[in-house]
Amino acid sequence: MLPCEACGRHVKATSNRCPFCDRPSSKRAAKLGAVATMAASVAVGLTLSACYGGPPPGYPPPQTDPNAAPSHTPPANPGTPIAPDPK
Numbered sequence: 001m002l003p004c005e006a007c008g009r010h011v012k013a014t015s016n017r018c019p020f021c022d023r024p025s026s027k028r029a030a031k032l033g034a035v036a037t038m039a040a041s042v043a044v045g046l047t048l049s050a051c052y053g054g055p056p057p058g059y060p061p062p063q064t065d066p067n068a069a070p071s072h073t074p075p076a077n078p079g080t081p082i083a084p085d086p087k
Contacts (some may be wrong), residue, residue, distance in 0.1 A: 001010040007021040013033060017024050 002013050004011050004018040004021060004023060005026060006023040009020045011018050015025055
């Protein structure tokens with residue numbers, strides 16, 4: 001919605017004339033429509049790129065170092081508390 005340049009009431013951006021004072025709309029509405037379309041296109045593109053989940057099927061899994069020590073080893077039974085090693 002844009003304010004009419006003659007009467008100040010709000011008019012749809014796609015309207016050719018103000019329904020209240022019958023003044024023709026300016027080129028500003030057409031320019032605003034093009035800007036809004038461009039902004040919506042960019043927003044959709046960014047949203048879709050954020051949904052990218054990884055490489056397509058058929059690619060090998062990432063290489064890991066088989067000699068690297070694990071950073072954390074979970075307990076054998078998660079319900080039992082971990083007791084210190086008796087040494």
